[in-house]
Amino acid sequence: MYKLKKSKVVFYPATHTYVTPDGRMLDGITGMISRQLFPSKYDGVDEETMRNAAERGSFIHSVCELVDSLNIEHESPEAMGYKELKDTYGLRHEESEYLVSDNVHFASCIDKVYRDGESIFTLADIKTTYKLDKEYVRWQLSIYAYLFERQNPGAKVLHLYAIWLRGERHELVEVERIPDDVVVSLMEHEVSGEQFTNPYAPSVTDTSLPEKYAAMEDAIAEIDRQYKYWSEKKKELADGVKFEMQNAGVSKWVGDRVSFTRKEDSEREDFDKKRFAADHPDLYKAYLIKTKVSGSVILKVK
Known part of the structure; x- marks a missing residue:
């Protein structure tokens, strides 16, 4: 042996x-x-x-x-x-x-x-x-x-x-x-x-989640769930307050820590860029300007 x-x-x-x-x-x-x-x-x-x-x-x-x-x-x-x-x-x-x-x-x-x-x-x-x-x-x-x-x-x-x-x-x-x-x-x-x-070494296009974030997956998913839950609760609260303020005929409520301000229904005028570009393509291009848009990250929880 x-x-x-x-x-x-x-x-x-x-x-x-x-x-x-x-x-x-x-x-x-x-x-x-x-x-x-x-x-x-x-x-x-x-x-x-x-x-x-x-x-x-x-x-x-x-x-x-x-x-x-x-x-x-x-x-x-x-x-x-x-x-x-x-x-x-x-x-x-x-x-x-x-x-x-x-x-x-x-x-x-x-x-x-x-x-x-x-x-x-x-x-x-x-x-x-x-x-x-x-x-x-x-x-x-x-x-x-x-x-x-x-x-x-x-x-x-x-x-x-x-x-x-x-x-x-x-x-x-x-x-x-x-x-x-x-x-x-x-x-x-x-x-x-x-x-x-x-x-x-993996290529720069490798999409595997780095280990430090993989170790936080459950916590990240829970944060996302909580965000969606409380966002929905906030919307429900705002809709309910708006309805009661309309019935009360008031535009503002003020408390010790929070306040609510109701905006009246209104109309606004928008410029139809799509139609203008189709009717006047050269003029549309002449007035186009480029502006920087900050990058962002999209989180998707499976």
């Missing part, structure tokens, strides 16, 4: 640092991914939200480790969901927080390593975010796979999985591995301080 090699690099959780036997500090993978590939991923997310998410993620990682190491059925929905995924897909746990490194520049810990055969393995990363960012996980696990096979000559990575645990929801999502030469190019750019060009 193929035995995985243990890296001599030491990880210090308190400071989240990786140190070689001769005292050199190595960079983590997630920092490189953030700088080179997803620099705006957490823009607009406040520190407290980030801290709470990190604490929640650490807790879920811990209870999943109880499932793997002690076969304990923790009462949390994420732990139960994780165990169900393991049983359903036949995941044979080999290692947790398995440290891989090139021993020169980078090091990182892989959440889960599962054995598929004599020297064949599956790598997985646990995600607890509101919405699973598959492209981020794809890069993360592809880099892990490259370092894993480099650290363990003869071993092969068969699958890359994102394990998404969010309350009662739990999914095992396979992501496609990025070729090693692309991964190496990314790492070389990071080491040299150059910006890497992501060959898989």
